[in-house]
Amino acid sequence: MRILVVEDEALLAMHLEDLLVSLGHESCGAAATGAAALELAARERPDLALMDLVLAGGDDGRDVARALRDLFGVRSVFVTGNPDLLDTAKGRAAAPLGVVGKPFRDKDIAAAINHAAAITSGGGTAAEARDAAWHVLAD
Numbered sequence: 001m002r003i004l005v006v007e008d009e010a011l012l013a014m015h016l017e018d019l020l021v022s023l024g025h026e027s028c029g030a031a032a033t034g035a036a037a038l039e040l041a042a043r044e045r046p047d048l049a050l051m052d053l054v055l056a057g058g059d060d061g062r063d064v065a066r067a068l069r070d071l072f073g074v075r076s077v078f079v080t081g082n083p084d085l086l087d088t089a090k091g092r093a094a095a096p097l098g099v100v101g102k103p104f105r106d107k108d109i110a111a112a113i114n115h116a117a118a119i120t121s122g123g124g125t126a127a128e129a130r131d132a133a134w135h136v137l138a139d
Contacts, residue, residue: 001025001117004046004074006064008032008056016050016079016109023110034059034067041072048097048116050109053080062086065094075120077112079104 003025007013013030020027028044031037033056037049049068053061062085065076076094078086081102085091097116100108 001047002028004028004049005030006037006049007052019106032056034064037064046074049074049076051076051078053082062090062094077116
């Protein structure tokens, strides 16, 4: 899969990009703000985004995820230290394919990507992906 990383912590963004490559995916780049994410998505056309909830410049990852979905058909897996903020109307409107809590284990990211890939390829419903990804938070 071609995956966009939307994360304002530079070291974490670099780690996620390296992890994607080690898992056999392609990183479409990293963006720290909503505007940068939309610009990268327009140019790179990713299949999926790994999305932080709180971004540089005060951008809200829920809004960015919704814009990526509406403009480019790109769905998101949230990687956040505030997963409870996704259990709101605004969070549900972002239609995440999964949620991984910070701090995370590399295998948690891999599992969430695999679930998202199954959903985007027609192998299940968004609710199934969300439920499976929420299991990652409980481990």
